Every structure is written in structure tokens, then in C-alpha cells.
Amino acid sequence: MLNLLSKRLTFLSVAAFAAATMQPLHADDVPTVDSVVATVNGAEITLGHVLQSRAALPQQYQQLPVEVLLPGLIDQLVQQTLLSQTAGDAPKSVKLAMENHERTLMAGVTLDAVIADAVTEDALQAAYDASYGAAEPTQEYNASHILVEDEAAAAALTKEAREGADFADLAKEHSTGPSGPNGGQLGWFGTGAMVPAFEAATIALEPGAISEPVETQFGWHVIKLNDVREKAAPTLDEVRGELAAQVQQQAIEARIAELTEGASIDRSAADALDPALLNSITLDAE
Known part of the structure; x- marks a missing residue:
């Protein structure tokens, strides 16, 4: 069984777990990301949670056979749910981490869209022409x-x-x-x-x-x-990766500059902070 959690944890029996908690799908149902694959004390675990957990795995684990991955991922989610349900109120550090994680993910959604719009064949050709079009041997x-x-x-x-x-x-x-x-x-x-x-x-x-x-x-x-x-100067295909990275970076910087220009940002409190506070305040301090 794939050990996706800490070695301190042992996996539940997939068969016993399935018999007790799995919500069966009818033969004519088509599973979606919202399909419930397990419940733990009433808390639902969906196929979407499983897929997201797989996406977060290191690449070498993502390549494991699906018949190994699926029960292992469900076990992991079940154990995490059980443990989280006994943790009580989330400490300050967890709340802050969740806020930061959500912020990072949503920023990534925006950047993915910026990159998708920016990296086109026309943009790559323009970048190539600017860098290599007039280059002499x-x-x-x-x-x-x-x-x-x-x-x-x-x-x-x-x-x-x-x-x-x-x-x-x-x-x-x-x-x-x-x-x-x-x-x-x-x-x-x-x-x-x-x-x-x-x-x-x-x-x-x-x-x-x-x-x-x-x-x-x-x-x-x-x-x-x-x-x-x-x-001779390299061909476009020879420097495609380099040019794509350049176009991406320029598009990201331009978008951030545009958003910054149109936003109301007050950094006065931050500018007044003593950098030593990074070492003197703990995350769970009230």
C-alpha cells in the first residue's frame, strides 16, 4: 500500500472502509468531481478531492498504477479527515497558512490566464525577431x-x-x-x-x-x-523555450504593473515595521 502520509500513520483497510462509508453510484451515474466517494462522520470526500490530492503528489508518485493510487489517496484523505476532526479549533498558524495558500492558488489562476494569452506564435516570432532578426553570424x-x-x-x-x-x-x-x-x-x-x-x-x-x-x-x-x-543565429525552434520564458515574464510583469497602477495600496504600516519582528513574534501569538 502506498504510504502517502507520515510513517507514523497506518492505513485503514480499504475493503472495511468501503463497506462502511462508500456511497454507491448507480450503474447509470457518471462520476464527476462532485461525486461523493466517502464520508467520515458525515464529512464528504469527493472525487474532486481525490484528483486534487493526486495532482499535488510528486511526479514519481503520480505515475504509479491507478489501482494503487486510488485506494492510497482515499486512505490518505480519510485519515486526514479523521485527524482534522479531532484537532479542535484551528490554531492561528493554520488559519494564516490556509489564507496564504488560497491567495497563492488564486494568484496562480490569474497568472495561468495571463501566460495562456501571452505565449502565442505571433508573440514568439516577435520576440525572436527582436533578439535574433538582425543578428550577424x-x-x-x-x-x-x-x-x-x-x-x-x-x-x-x-x-x-x-x-x-x-x-x-x-x-x-x-x-x-x-x-x-x-x-x-x-x-x-x-x-x-x-x-x-x-x-x-x-x-x-x-x-x-x-x-x-x-x-x-x-x-x-x-x-x-x-x-x-x-x-549563424539559432532558429526559432532552437530558442523557443527561452523566448517563451521571456514572453511569460514580460506579460506577468506588465499585468502586475497594470493591477498595481489601478489599485489602492497602503503600505505605510509595513514600511514602519522593525524587521526584527520576524524573529520575535510567533505565529500563534495573540
């Missing part, structure tokens, strides 16, 4: 390097490489960097990916050329430029 570089601790060692390796020694073999033998075992290969990278001194030295090289020793905060480098290529 950029240069990418494929380079290898040997990293050593001092300039003298770097100069000696530069001389060996320029005189015909295999650069990859030199990197494997001498480089202290993580790319050493791979022959110093750094793969393809664009501008801004490397520290400025390394990048400037790489850009200044012709393919196949080897740099003078270059100092960075990591040590001394000997760089070999293997190749250069042009990288």
Missing part, C-alpha cells in the same frame, strides 16, 4: 592549449610545438589543466567563453598557428588554434 574557435605553472616552461613548449612536435602529445605530457589528458582540446567556443587574455590571443591566431606564452589567473598557456567557423 558570429565567429567560433576550436583551440587546444597546454597549461603550465611558469613562463619558461611555456616558452620551451611553444618552441617544441613550432618545431614540429605533436601538440596533443605535449599537452598530455606537460599540461596541468583538466584538458591535458585529452590532448589539450577545448572544443568549439565563442567570444566571452574564455578569460580575456586567452580569448584575445586565440582570436589573433591563424588556424594551425601556435601562440606565444599567455598568462592568465590559471597559469601560463600555449595555445594552438585548430579551426575557425561562422555560427
